[in-house]
Amino acid sequence: MPRGQKSKLRAREKRRQARQQLSDLVEAQPTESEEEEFPSSPSPSFEDVPQSSAATGTSSSLQVPGKVCSTTAVAASVSDAKFSEGATNQGKERPKASQGQETTEHWPKGPVDKKVALLVNYLLRKYQMKEPVTKADMLRNVIHRYKNHFSEILKKASEHLELVCGLDVKEADPNRGTYVLINKLELGCDEKPGDDGEIPKTGLLMTVLGVIFTKGNCATEEQVWEVLNMMELYKGKKDAIYGDPKKLITKDFVQEKYLEYRQVANSDPPRYEFLWGPKAYTETTKMKVLEFVAKIHGTVPTAFPPLYEEALRDEEERAQARASARARTAALARAHSWATARSFFCTK
The missing domain is CATH 1.10.10.1210 (MAGE homology domain, winged helix WH2 motif)
Known part of the structure; x- marks a missing residue:
């Protein structure tokens, strides 16, 4: 079998294993020992929030399939598909097949990785409800005793949300620890999050x-x-x-x-x-x-020199277009002011 074909088959099997592991992780219910680890708090834990309402038949929070959490699978699959052939030093930048396999074999299995999946779900729910979220919210409702791993958990969850959903997790107010989810598009193909309860595409x-x-x-x-x-x-x-x-x-x-x-x-x-x-x-x-x-x-x-140069030219052209638009607006405003003043004096 050609070497390239073997590589693709290994990558496909890697992704299948990762997706299955992640799906099992998200669907799994906490065991008794896990439940005992988490102390009770005055506010309900995110893990205790019901996922659906029998009375209404509607979802009370987003159902996040395991695939949402598979950043490794997404990145590996898109790279394997020759997304772009113009990158330099990609052999150095991209993990080798053995490294990727090691990543998927060891992720996610621990409680920290489970928290990543739960935080993805929690942040998507906040996005659908158009609500900001604070670090305190995440610690109280999701992270619990793993607060020392907060930065790691948030970083991984943010990566999943960006690659799969096209959402950026931004710290809106460092002093208050407030975060918001922002669509990568300026207005976004999901301009009205929460109207249909779907995961952003x-x-x-x-x-x-x-x-x-x-x-x-x-x-x-x-x-x-x-x-x-x-x-x-x-x-x-x-x-x-x-x-x-x-x-x-x-x-x-x-x-x-x-x-x-x-x-x-x-x-x-x-x-x-x-x-x-x-x-x-x-x-x-x-x-x-x-x-x-x-x-x-x-x-x-x-790492993509020709594409980077084209993107820079696009940025420059956009900046020039904005400057021209501002100049036209200013000229029209001055002309309008002159016409108004002239009209005022002519009526005297």
């Missing part, structure tokens, strides 16, 4: 935008699905987080003008390609998308 959109950018600002449908398949997202197969991925990227994101989906010129039989839609250009930038791609690869944007 910005992570998938950023992934597709990244594929398009790294493929010369126009990616064939085959190139996009090569990456999505390595993330174990398939046409016609419903996903626990993203639902029908084909409908999401060829219809929903297209209707919302985040993506453009068109037939390749003169293709017979018809073939299709993706481009950024006008709303994507409005709500994000090439630099932000490149930062997302770099994070998936475990590196920095400068």
Whole structure:
């Protein structure tokens, strides 16, 4: 069997094992010994919050599948799919197969990793309710006796939320320890979190935008699905987080003008390609998308020199456009003031 094929098979098995472990982790109920470890507190623990209401049949908090927590699986799968071929020193930046296997074999098994899964669920619930969250909230309702591991738990949870959901965890007020979840898009394809109770899908959109950018600002449908398949997202197969991925990227994101989906010129039989839609250009930038791609690869944007230079040019063009717009606005304001003053004196 060719070496490359063996590598892909190992990666696929790695992801399968990791996802199964994570799924078992999230679904598992605390044992008696675990319950005894956590002291009771005046406020209800997040672990004690009912996940659904029998009376209403509605979810009282987000159901987070194990896949949400699989940052390792997401990063490995997207990297294996040759997300971009323009990175330098990727052999140094990306973990070797043996290192990745070690990561998935040892994660998650301990109570700290369980807290990561619970914190992901808790933060998503706060995002849906449009509520900020404090460090005290997280310690009291989720972390409990593992407060010495708070930074580690929050860091891992933040990584999962960023890569899978496209949400950034930001410290809004260091003095009060207040955190908020911000969609990676300026307005976001999830502008009204909480209306439908769904997990944000910005992570998938950023992934597709990244594929398009790294493929010369126009990616064939085959190139996009090569990456999505390595993330174990398939046409016609419903996903626990993203639902029908084909409908999401060829219809929903297209209707919302985040993506453009068109037939390749003169293709017979018809073939299709993706481009950024006008709303994507409005709500994000090439630099932000490149930062997302770099994070998936475990590196920095400068590791992709041609893409980084293009992203810098895009930033400069946007800055010039903003400056021109401000100058036009100022000129119109001055003209309006002059016309108003002239009209005032002419009536005298």
